[in-house]
Amino acid sequence: MRHFNFFENGGPFPSACISCGSNVKLFDLGRELQNGGMAQLCIKCVFELAAFVGYAEKKPLLDQINSLQADIVSRETELAKVPSKVEDLINGIRANVTDFIFAVSYSDDNNQREDVPQPEPATDADNQQRETTPRNNKTSGKPARK
Numbered sequence: 001m002r003h004f005n006f007f008e009n010g011g012p013f014p015s016a017c018i019s020c021g022s023n024v025k026l027f028d029l030g031r032e033l034q035n036g037g038m039a040q041l042c043i044k045c046v047f048e049l050a051a052f053v054g055y056a057e058k059k060p061l062l063d064q065i066n067s068l069q070a071d072i073v074s075r076e077t078e079l080a081k082v083p084s085k086v087e088d089l090i091n092g093i094r095a096n097v098t099d100f101i102f103a104v105s106y107s108d109d110n111n112q113r114e115d116v117p118q119p120e121p122a123t124d125a126d127n128q129q130r131e132t133t134p135r136n137n138k139t140s141g142k143p144a145r146k
Helices: 043-053 058-115 124-132
Strands: 005-009 024-032 037-043
Touching: 024 043, 037 043
Parallel strands: none
Antiparallel strands: 005 024, 024 037
């Protein structure tokens, strides 16, 4: 059995995947390239190659795909409900602000009614006193013209 060398960050020249050019998590294939460097594949390309040749089992992948599609459907239904939830939230805020304004204005109105004395109705004696009080009709200090 062949053993491959694994390099976490880079490796021997050219220190890059021969498929995608990545330079992290490389497997040395143990073959020398014509330009003198070593043939290396990154872990991503190794997984793609394994899936391509059938080493990835289809059943677990299909189960995972179906699970993710069901999750997408449930999240899309939740997202469809968001505008109505936002509208309900806005309406609730409006109702609470309106109730608060009415409560404050009602309490202010009640406080004013209690603090301000109501005027008493005029009596006949008050009317007579107003009529007998002479008015002060002084002229401005200029002599009158003749």
